[in-house]
Amino acid sequence: MQILKSTPKQDGFYMPGEFEPHVGCWILWPERKDTWRLNAKPAQKVFAEVAITISKFEQVTVGVVNKEYLNARKMLPGNIRVVEISYNDAWVRDNGPLFIKNNRGEKRGVVWNFNAWGGIDSGLYYPWDQDSLVAEKILSIEKIDYYKPGIILEGGSIHVDGEGTLITTEECLLNKNRNPDLSKDEIEEILCEYLNIEKIIWLKRGVYNDETDGHVDNLCCFIKPGIILLTWTDDKNDPQYEISLNAFERLSRETDAKGRKFEIHKILQPKPLYLSKEEASGLTIGETSKLRLPGDRLSASYINFYISNKGIIMPKFNDHYDNLAKRKLKELLPDYKIYQIYTREILLGGGNIHCIVQQIPF
């Protein structure tokens, strides 16, 4: 498809909130053996469950590397579109395009550069050459033209309210392993131009020990314009306490692009979870793989859910707070069906439901 030389702001395109209507979404099929233990078989079951659950609400497309095509096709029902595509890992929130639209409902894409969450020195693997082509391939399949801002950015590092506000973290977007030559002002300018944003809210850090360098989508999210959910702990000895408190304070001081104060809801995190010895031993580590060691703290957060058309697909951890998180969502979004899926196998890979889905707005 065509690469557009103007910008979305010039052309009247913007990124809607995830809570706005979708025509569908994309998921990629997990298979790399240094991210997904036991040849990715346990993760594939959970990805399939996520895909099937979302497909109750919208069209789901699962992209899959060729050697896994028949396996994925067999594990997924016929109402899910399965499409061959190459990638290095299955985080389409981050290696996929962002979809933008205009007021006539026309859609375009934004294709960012990608360096596997930090490049050769601090990224999670090498090479990432196939990840780098995922966004353009998806847009080609969907017949959608696109813009290329020319900077490194993963979709999970930002959240928007669809009304001019973007939230991100300094830990990620100002990290020297992403765009070392760009100042904060220059990054702001690009975000404003390519996502049609009026106001950017910078939080300090993402969830503790999150290997993405603090993606905001594991920390907090919009469920409507002006309403934010934030992962939380009351345990002052947990390193997450400081992070969530700082985010809460910054958000409390801020207003959005429309001048509204935020309504902030704290969602208590599960009790700390760690990679077990058995789980770690199921990984096949290569020369450039991130090491995942027994005892590593997992960055578990209920916030890492996906908002589908009138459905919430959220993690559970078999934790005391699973029900509390679900009840809170139900209370805030009474029109939505809430599904909880036990996603420890996704968490072991370094993310959760939101990280593995990319929505296409209506």
Next chain:
Amino acid sequence: MQILKSTPKQDGFYMPGEFEPHVGCWILWPERKDTWRLNAKPAQKVFAEVAITISKFEQVTVGVVNKEYLNARKMLPGNIRVVEISYNDAWVRDNGPLFIKNNRGEKRGVVWNFNAWGGIDSGLYYPWDQDSLVAEKILSIEKIDYYKPGIILEGGSIHVDGEGTLITTEECLLNKNRNPDLSKDEIEEILCEYLNIEKIIWLKRGVYNDETDGHVDNLCCFIKPGIILLTWTDDKNDPQYEISLNAFERLSRETDAKGRKFEIHKILQPKPLYLSKEEASGLTIGETSKLRLPGDRLSASYINFYISNKGIIMPKFNDHYDNLAKRKLKELLPDYKIYQIYTREILLGGGNIHCIVQQIPF
């Protein structure tokens, strides 16, 4: 997408004539080294020229194996959709789906079994496992549900007029290397049911030395209901003479599904063409490859053209009769633009323009 258990005839779907309007078409990118000489580079140029020419009239999608993705993307302009897909060879007329429609313009697909033009003993290569998935993958990308008749058939072995008539050859469809357990009646029944056909016209053989076992699409075609073009030679010493004469006589005796006599136009073939020593030496032959030897007669025919939306994209051979063939098409289809492309590099691989394109009706 969904596999439908009923049949197109039951559901009111039929295959339109190629001369009816299209939403677009598919082409696959050539790359295997035992079909396409010199690492497929010369063939790629010609495929690109065909794709670019057709794209003047309709949306063209080029499917490409992953290792050739960047090369194909670079050689094709942005208005051509390039999509990753695996295959064993680039003949989408034969390994792709057939597209059918109903009177409300809804579309479905028909996915045939495929055995590389004759299976282990007399087919052109082994394996064909990736070819066998092409049709379903294309339909998934296009979001089109489909039927699976469960017999072996290549799209190039049939032509339809969109009004109940199908033409094929005994040499191909009754060949023991395709569906040895099915009688002629049983094959007729399946064609009638899955392409919604009322009458099947059996010609004896296809073009001389055609490695497809006589695909009809190299011998004759409909340009409108009731009007047929037939490749021809006046040279009684050419083995093609007998074949074309026999086809002419059968067609002359027949009527179509609507009871019309055929108007048959003879298109003089180019003078016999042969694989050169230099061309043969550019192939990299593997253990299961068809041998292509210097001096092999090439099955050159002007009939192997593609009818696009108000455009004809047809071969030329740098032959005395190139202009005659083009003028004849122009005379018969005055509303169409006629483009001739020098396609010897496709011919060397065993087919021509029609064999490398699969249309999607409007």
